[in-house]
Amino acid sequence: MSEVAAAFRALYGYEPEGVWAAPGRVNLIGEYTDFNDGFVMPLALPHTAVAAVARRADGVLRLHSADIAGPVVELRTEGLEPLSGAGWAAYPAGVVWALREAGHDVSGADIHLTSTVPTGAGLSSSAALEVVTALALRDLYELPLSMAELAGLSQRAENAFVGVPCGIMDQTASACCTEGHVLHLDARDLTRRQIPFDLPAHGLRLLVVDTGVQHALGDGAYAERRAGCERGARELGVRTLRELSYARLPDALRELSSPTVRGYVRHVVSDNERVARVAALLDSGDVWGVGPVLTEGHVSLRDDLRVSCAELDLAVEVAVASGALGARMTGGGFGGSAIVLVEEAAAGAVSKALVSAFEKAALARPRLFEATPSAGARRLA
Template sequence: MNECHRHVLARPQDHRGTRVGRRSRRDLVDRAAALFRRELSREADVVCSAPGRLNLVGEHTDYNDGLALAIALPHRAVVAAAARDDGRLTVTSVNLRGEVRRSGAFPISEIAVGGVPDWAVDACAVAGVLREHGMAAGADLVLAGDVPARAGLASDRAAGCAVALALLELAGATQLSGIVAELVRRAANEFGGVPAGVLDQTASLDCIRDHALFLDARSGTAEQIPFTLAGRGLSLVVIDVRTRGHVHHSSSRAARRVECARAAAVLGVPTLRDIGMGDLSDALRLLPAELHGVVRHVVTENDRVVMAGTVLRTGCVADLGPLLTTSHASLRDDHRVSGAALDLAAGCAVTAGAIGARLTGSGFDGSVLALVPSHLLQDLDDALTCAFAGRGLSRPRLFTVTPSDGARRDR
């Protein structure tokens, strides 16, 4: 056994992500409520939470009116809230290390881009959008959560959904619950400068336990497909490569969206959703070479989502594996949104015995999803630790997940 192998086996492993996540949700609800009480000397009126999401297949498709298949994570963002009568918003945030950050009191009517701290922008942005719907009485918010930030797991959208639910509960405006996804998307676009699609917040709001959400971004229709790995000897593993912050790639992500829109304009269609597999060859002949990749990715990715939905409906879950791997290759080679650490994690996972692996999220940094025989979890962790150490990279964080419930009021 080599030195690297001995080192990783000496540490406790984190292969209990589902149980840890469920305990953490209860702990986070209590933690947010207790911090609210300590900071503001009163009780929170409501506590709401929303999960991060994990894309199984269907990446960079939602802004092309395409298809996606996603689950909710056990990991959640939690918001404790109480109403104010002065039209102002305060935001307090605590991380898992117990570090607390506090904002000033912002007039909701004056919330503007660049006018609030970066860490509070999601909460303030949602409040700014909701003021158009009469939510202007003000609120105190306390945020906690365990969704890894900037890991491709939609932590920002989870926080936005939890804040939106809490503010709507305070305002008694629950009739707006059906448009929360759109409100959170607008907040990200208009205040956060993020060209968000509909998938992240829809999955966070609408997913249910032991199911995958099959979403048609064009029509807004969704199907809940039963999806459980219990008794199958398989585990869904998230590999957080922890390279975020090394390079800022938001402009590159936005560039892919611009390229998709440009290709659709050349082809004379509203979006790339209107190009099917049977149209792909003819479409590529009409396009300049630099647009071939983005079009090929979106068209083939939509087809993979259809196939993945069929796999889950028929219960042949292991057949999902090759779709994950071909999706990663498409994201890497055609859509050009992967990165060295993501490629290393995906390739290493397959070599270690995963039946499929792909990046999840918008790419460049973040996480890889792998479908792994459960008896190989330790082998996977060993292989990844050694491979990343050999490249001078930090050890990735691994955790297993199962499809979990969407957003809700907890208290």
């Protein structure tokens, strides 16, 4: 925290007004369901984006990242336009744009950012940048916005400014998760429930396997899945796939002409059902029972939604074969990370097996770390 403030001072020549943090996330279950008005269950990571920020009154927005080589990006708040080609700076700039579009008088800011959330790993590094910017500006400009509203404005920044048609999960997880819990989120009405997720009490650990395969959700593959889900809903006569019950799924699939759309619909409806099953297991204290549901979800993501990749499939297969209770890819896919639910006593052996398997396949060594349910966005100083 002091290093971020010192870097701000060196960059801009004066002290920041505060320092804020917002975490990345892993999603335990419920993938590609949020933009279908469905259910998700993320948890916040201890890895965060941190921002030192001060207000400006002259309409200037200055942005700098400690993690990306390059000078300070200087923009005018009045000239911000969607898809402005600002690169990484589009994420915080998009938040300023979204706040101003919503009628909030944000007249400028100096912002210095750094992040420990791995980029391109499916862990919502972009949402962390958006939410930390939104929270800092809310506090500094004394805006009457709840954390859920900050999440919504951050999503708008990513949808309308950056151009990625993501759902609401990532930003809500970064803004609203609480330590020691997973967040059960209904993406239709945005109701939230914090479910205790104390893995050490059950002798378990949740590992993240960052395959190192970079993904880019702005390349069109994510948008194609979303469009396919929307097509399926139209053909079935429902507003969103949330309205299609799991019991009706077999009959509904027979009504769809496209095998691709059929797979998308099957995944979304079955993953909503998996979220309900995991919530029931956690409520009953059967954390061990979550493992097979994770693996089942990965098969659906791999075969029906087709968003996995060879490295993610290898991580899941090796983890389960070497003793994990369950595993699946997490996030948007096409690379990124997998999560592994494993007994604490077996975590070392499973981790060793994963590293060995990647080496034998002549793949880059995966980065492994524990996903500890952590706090959402907050002010640090």
